[in-house]
Amino acid sequence: MYLKEVYIKNFRSIKECKVSLDDFTVFIGENNAGKTTILDAIRIGLNKAINRHSFDEYDFHMDENVNSPKESDGIKIIYHFEEKDEGEWDGYISDTFMDVIQYLKESPNKASVLIEVNAIFNDVTGDIETKTIFLNQNYEEITGKSQNIVGKFLQLTPVFYLQALRDIKDTFSPKSPLWGRFMKKVSISKEDLEELQNQISGLNKDIITKDENLKELVNELNKIQNVMDFQGEDIVSIDAVPLKTWDLLSKAQVVINNGSTSYNFPIDKHGQGTQSVAAILLFKAYVKILLNEMSREEAEAILTLEEPEAHLHPQAVRSLHKSIDAIECQKIITTHSPYFIQNMDLKNLRYVRKENGETKIAKIFDRYVFSVSDIPEGLIRLSSRFSNVIEVDGNLNIVTIKDPINRCLEGAIRGCCHPSDETIDAVIDNAYRIFNMAEICNLNTYVQRSRGEILFARKWLLYEGQSEDVILPYFAKILGKDFDASGVSGIIYRSNGSAGPFAKLAKVLSIPWVMLADNDEQGRQTIGEVRNCGYSEDVISSQVLLNSTTDFENELATSNRIFTDYESIVAEEITQDIIELKNSGDVDEYKKEIVKLVQKGKVVNAYKLLDLWSGNALSADDIPEVYVNAILEVCE
DSSP states (O other): OEEEEEEEEEETTEEEEEEEOOSEEEEEESTTSSHHHHHHHHHHHHHHHHHOOOOOGGGBOOBTTBOSGGGSOOEEEEEEEEOSSTTTTTTHHHHHTTTTOBOOTTSTTSOEEEEEEEEEEOTTTOSEEEEEEEEOTTSOBOOSGGGGGHHHHHTTSOEEEEOSSOOHHHHTSTTOTTHHHHHHTOOOOHHHHHHHHHHHHHHHHHHHHTOHHHHHHHHHHGGGGGTSOOOSSOOOOOOSSOSSHHHHHHTOOOEEOOSSSSSOEEGGGSOHHHHHHHHHHHHHHHHHHTHHHHSOTTOOOEEEEEOTTTTOOHHHHHHHHHHHHTSSSEEEEEOOOTTTTTTSOGGGEEEEEEETTEEEEEEOOSOEEEEOSSOOHHHHHHHHHTTTTEEEETTTTEEEEOSOOOHHHHHHHHHHOOSOHHHHHHHHHHHHTOOOHHHHHHHIIIIITTOGGGGGOSEEEEESSHHHHHHHHHHHHHTTOOTTTTTEEEEEOSTTSOHHHHHHHHHHHTOOEEEEEOSSHHHHHHHHHHHTTTOOHHHHHHHEEEOSSSSHHHHHTTSHHHHHHHHHHTGGGOOHHHHHHHHTTOHHHHHHHHHHHHHHTHHHHHHHHHHHHHHSOOOGGGSOHHHHHHHHHHTO
């Protein structure tokens, strides 16, 4: 059993969205994009479903049309639970929840349960009323007594939350739902308990007798019987160590020795990174040891976790990812660390962004499934011819596109299908967004493992090579712009595979982008790669900016100031033959030869230019127009 999907409406920054989930789902994106909102919709909504507590006023989505909860249509969150494997719920779950189990069209062989939590402001009472119900396959309320077992079902999916700022003292306190339960579950036999208490009593006596001050203190306190009516000997003692085991366990704490000292230090005396990891591993131990003891064996926890990478160095972050992956529960996590996502399945990432104040979510997918009321005969023939791309299920009227399409297939699909223009446009658009295995491998190699930070960027500036990577940020500075402050990541697409996967990834994640390309055969190839991602000619002409010359170094040479700097940095390499070209008036050939000298060590020479400009800065007028346009566009 796992939470497959959550539909969220009118909750905080989310107007409306549907979030698909995996066993291990990681949300990435800028700060304040809405990642925590999604986690809260899952954990708070499910906890309120059990406890029937109300949402508060700040949980309602507000915009220019809704100024208060009174004006809102209300919060609605639908949780779609589903079997991981067919028949997994056979037995207790299917017997107990028979009346609410559904079989949905998109997963006809797996049992599902739909639960809706909604909240609305009651004008009469002035309160926010919360209601939790089971839904049928048509997303309508199931009537009858079955609604009384919502809480019973949700006990099988307990939700836990570890926030980014983890308070280690609370986490390991006796009242903690994790540590406290471990302490309460300690069970010692009567015989062993008596032996331990005798040992503790003997230890206390030894402590007192070995210190003259303590011994004298006890003698004085024993004189209490001279005032109070107490009888017997040894009336007063000092429990240096608590005598009762429950009192002893209430003071139990985790201590760690890092190997640099002979002392064991309590966990709260160690660094924040150590504390953070300890809190996560405590939850892992809870799931492994106590979860099934505290509930039924069918129960599976949901862990919602913010920023597990907090206070950790990169290698530790990657190692922690492996430990979290090994936790036997569903994990829903937010992160700002490119190191945390380096070894995970890219399809498990969810990219969160803000668009006009609302939270939007995107993901990478390797297939697209859609349904039609009636499958045309032409589409059946098309799927037979292109079975590696299109699959048709005539019984369920479901079409699956398993591989990215091209312009020819787009035309064929449009010719076969007859839904509304809006529907077919959406189908085509999503079909272009599919990543095949080769493309996912390229993303894994060139993005995930080496440039993961681009997934956290607000915009992309794509260019061909390393020289651009060195010089364009300097140009931006001259123009009064800053790539980092604008949330811009620069991407060298030619040496990182090709332009296509980056253009498609930008399309899928809705990341605005500008691309610089050489005005040569390779540049035309780049435009073809972008076109094959389903971009229109208008988008290509506005976002793919071509040099006026063949390449970056030649384009820079169109600036008289920069060409003069070229001559300066390669002065020692200029031969007499090249000088004669200049003296003879063959300026074009002379320029070509100078550019060739620069290109022999283009990256080193790019840094030489920066050194030169540090003492004699360029002006904005010295920068070629194509680069001015690209920088201003991406930094706007």
